[in-house]
Each structure stands twice: as C-alpha cells, then as structure tokens.
Amino acid sequence: MPIPPHNRRASGAVVAALGAAGLIVLAAAPAAFGDGAVSELVVGGIEPIHGLKPGDTFDLPVTVANKGTGTAEKVWVSYSVTRGLDFVDVPSNCRVQHIETYDEMTENWAATCAFDQAVKPGVVYTPEKLLRVKVLDRAYIDRLRVRVEDGGAPMDDENGDPSVAGTAPAVKLVEQPAGGEGSAERVKVSVTSVNTADYQVTGAALRGRVGDTVTMKVKFANAGPAWLLEEEVERGVQIMITPPAGTSVIKRDYYCHAERGTYRCPAHFGMNMAEDVQTAYTFKLKIDKRIAGAKGSIALTTEPRPFDHNKANDKADITLDVTGGGSTGSTGGSTSGSNGSTGGSTDGSAGGSSSTGDDATTTNGGNLAETGSSTLPITGAAAAAVVTGAGTLLIARRRARNLS
Known part of the structure; x- marks a missing residue:
C-alpha cells in the first residue's frame, strides 16, 4: 500500500534525526572506533x-x-x-x-x-x-x-x-x-x-486364558552407582524384547519397532543415563493358543560396556501361564499380530471392557476389537438394513444439495 504523503515526510524526518544522532555519537567517541585497541x-x-x-x-x-x-x-x-x-x-x-x-x-x-x-x-x-x-x-x-x-x-x-x-x-x-x-x-x-554402572533388565510373568488380551510390562534400569554421559561413552545399547510363543502383539510400546519376530527398543530417551533411572516398555498381547513352556525374553544388545561388570542381569524371561481350557500347540515363536501398527499410548489397558490386575494380566476376555471373544454375529438382514439406510441417507443429502 502506498504511504500517504504526510507519513513519507514523517519517515524522512525520523531518518534525518537518526542520522544526525549517529554522527554526534561517532564524533563524541573517537577512541572507541578510531584507535582500534580491543581486548582479546x-x-x-x-x-x-x-x-x-x-x-x-x-x-x-x-x-x-x-x-x-x-x-x-x-x-x-x-x-x-x-x-x-x-x-x-x-x-x-x-x-x-x-x-x-x-x-x-x-x-x-x-x-x-x-x-x-x-x-x-x-x-x-x-x-x-x-x-x-x-x-x-x-x-x-x-x-x-x-x-x-x-x-x-x-x-x-x-x-x-x-x-x-x-x-x-x-x-x-x-x-x-x-x-x-x-x-x-x-x-x-x-x-x-574409576567407577562402574550396572545395566539390567526385568522380565514379566503373564497369565490368562486363550483369547484374552494381557498387558506385558518389562523394564530396563541403570542400577548405578555411576551415571553415563552418552556422548562420552559407547553408544548404541538397545533393548530386544521377544514376546512368548502362542501370542500376537495387539499394541506395541510406542518407542519399540518390530524386527524379525522381536522388538528393538531404545535404552533411554536423552543425552545421558542417570543412576537409578528406570524405563518401562508396555505391550498388549493376545493369547492365541496354549503352548507348554512358552516363554519370551528381554535382553540387552551386546555392545561393549566396560563400566558394566555384571552380565548376569543382562537378560530376563517373559513367562506365560495359560489357564483353563484351550488348544495346545507345539513350541514356536510368537505370531506377529498387528505388528505394533497401532502405536499410540504405552500404558493402561487397550480399551473396551478389559481390566488389568496388579499382576499386569487381563482378568476378563478383553475388548471386542482385540480378542473377538465377545463379538456378536451380524445377520445378513441386519447388514442389508445398514447398507440400505446408508444409501437412503446419501440420496437425501444429494437431493438437499441440488435444491439449495
């Protein structure tokens, strides 16, 4: 937008005044700008x-x-x-x-x-x-x-x-x-x-019936006494989590990613690992079938850690006790399920009507979307009614749009 004439004159006056003020400052301080003497x-x-x-x-x-x-x-x-x-x-x-x-x-x-x-x-x-x-x-x-x-x-x-x-x-x-x-x-x-730090993992004991969705929560910790400044020590330690056989992953921990039947997770989320810090990883698993002796694991990757002298706690079991009836299969790896595609929150229950007890196991049959154990059949007539209703609503909207 063009500047009105009176604004142009005002701007010119301001510029002139600033220029004059600058000349006065320069004239009043020749030592600061003229002799070139500066400290370093x-x-x-x-x-x-x-x-x-x-x-x-x-x-x-x-x-x-x-x-x-x-x-x-x-x-x-x-x-x-x-x-x-x-x-x-x-x-x-x-x-x-x-x-x-x-x-x-x-x-x-x-x-x-x-x-x-x-x-x-x-x-x-x-x-x-x-x-x-x-x-x-x-x-x-x-x-x-x-x-x-x-x-x-x-x-x-x-x-x-x-x-x-x-x-x-x-x-x-x-x-x-x-x-x-x-x-x-x-x-x-x-x-x-001269000091040490003990990286360690904690597994979980899961229990439920075939068709249940259970919460699996496993942990990683630095038990100290030393803290670790990540940029100054060996980088790269990761957490590898393998769910028990006979289960499928309904929801993975947000920070973990699938990798050939297991899940790779970061050990921590910052520039350092403070002493006594603990990180938990939460998954939702569906029990697909009963497999005798099924177990998974949580383990540290094998990068050199000269500060960590205790290797006995670098791996822990994730056990699964399938209660009640249900099919029993041969020992094998866990199924991929949704492969963690849902992402999202890493705590609490997966939603719906499932409830989680203190032992991190689901105590009822899970929700409709995850277990299918409570899903009611939709008859052909009901499905047809839904389709017909949707079509009628769409036609009504189009007619209303044409009349407007």
Whole structure:
C-alpha cells in the first residue's frame, strides 16, 4: 500500500534525526572506533583429568590472558561441570547455579566468578586461589567447560535455579610469569573417574486364558552407582524384547519397532543415563493358543560396556501361564499380530471392557476389537438394513444439495 504523503515526510524526518544522532555519537567517541585497541581474552591451563575416584577433590589451574591491544577493565571466568562433579569452597565473588537437563543440555553446575580489575595486554593471570571441585559417588566420565569474557556480566540460565553467591573469601587475579596462556575464549575437557554402572533388565510373568488380551510390562534400569554421559561413552545399547510363543502383539510400546519376530527398543530417551533411572516398555498381547513352556525374553544388545561388570542381569524371561481350557500347540515363536501398527499410548489397558490386575494380566476376555471373544454375529438382514439406510441417507443429502 502506498504511504500517504504526510507519513513519507514523517519517515524522512525520523531518518534525518537518526542520522544526525549517529554522527554526534561517532564524533563524541573517537577512541572507541578510531584507535582500534580491543581486548582479546583467552583461557589456558585446563587439561583432561583422568583416574579420579569418588570422594576426591582437585583444583582447576586456569589462566587468563589478554592477547589483544586494549585493556579489559573487568572480566568474568565461568566454569561448568556435569552432574558427577560439584564445586566446593566457592569464593564470594562467584555465583553458582544448578541447571537441570533440558533440550540437548545435560544437568550441570555452573560457577561464574567476577574479577573487577584490569587485565592488561600481554599479561597472564590466574586466580590467587583456584576453584576446587569434588568428585561425587556417581562420577564416571564428566565434562568440564571454562570460558572467559569481558563486557557485560553473563546472565543466569533461565532453565536453572537462581544462582547463589559463594561463601568463601573473595579472590582476585594475580599476574604470572609469561607463558602458559591459552589460545581460545572457551575450553572443554573430559574428567574421568574409576567407577562402574550396572545395566539390567526385568522380565514379566503373564497369565490368562486363550483369547484374552494381557498387558506385558518389562523394564530396563541403570542400577548405578555411576551415571553415563552418552556422548562420552559407547553408544548404541538397545533393548530386544521377544514376546512368548502362542501370542500376537495387539499394541506395541510406542518407542519399540518390530524386527524379525522381536522388538528393538531404545535404552533411554536423552543425552545421558542417570543412576537409578528406570524405563518401562508396555505391550498388549493376545493369547492365541496354549503352548507348554512358552516363554519370551528381554535382553540387552551386546555392545561393549566396560563400566558394566555384571552380565548376569543382562537378560530376563517373559513367562506365560495359560489357564483353563484351550488348544495346545507345539513350541514356536510368537505370531506377529498387528505388528505394533497401532502405536499410540504405552500404558493402561487397550480399551473396551478389559481390566488389568496388579499382576499386569487381563482378568476378563478383553475388548471386542482385540480378542473377538465377545463379538456378536451380524445377520445378513441386519447388514442389508445398514447398507440400505446408508444409501437412503446419501440420496437425501444429494437431493438437499441440488435444491439449495
């Protein structure tokens, strides 16, 4: 839409005013734009740390240097450690924030220390007392980040708790002999500890009659004591679930996918595996026939896990007790059923009139759609009436449309 003449004049006046204001600012601050002196802060002294044990403490020997040509009047040094580590004896000129897992960020502790002093070009500094870190019982492979910056103060992460000031005496930066300065504004290294984590699975005991739909719930857990940062350890462990013979899958767990008579499921749904975390997988199975001794299984895949020394709980049985009458077949694999095509929710009953007891087995005959055990026959006359009624309704709608 064309701009009315008076709006065009107003816009021109605003542009002219902004241009004049810009010239005034430039004229008033020639040093900021003319001499080219800028600071360039870098950190150094941070190297990977290995062989620690839960309960150990260590200091962070960080250095700060200014490789630019201008002095930084105030600097901030920020530290971040993942959840197997924590800060101790934090100086009062530092603020600490706890940040829970969100998006692609794993849980961590962040400490930002303010140094209200000049950092001159060509000079290397270090805190007069280094920041101390403690190794927690859940440590295994952790990550340490260090960053230095000047200008405005860094803000808290909005996804974390409010930051709090340290209680130890404040520290300042002190000059060091030349050498040892870093080359980057931020550094990330690994911190490893000697520890173990026990991945384990739990099976299920199912019971029902032929034609019933039963709930199968099996579990995977990391029993600790260590947590696992997935990007730093061997990836790829999966859960393989094989239903008992004589059953068909009516509804699979949402995260599991069929693979040659079994189901492959992810071990967890994030960047890390916290200690004592547990994941459940829920399926709906229809009991098609009675097979003596039928059983399925839940098992971990066989990728190397050097932290997991207990292999006895990497596989568990899924048993099926078919009660009452019903046909008995030979031992064999489970039928595919709907092969999990329904997807959807992974908890609760499959719907209809079926109810699930505390032992995760269906206590009645299931619902109409899944078991067929309560389906009433539709006579030919009834079916014809349904078809005739539908045709009459369609003709009436067409006539109404033609009259309108």
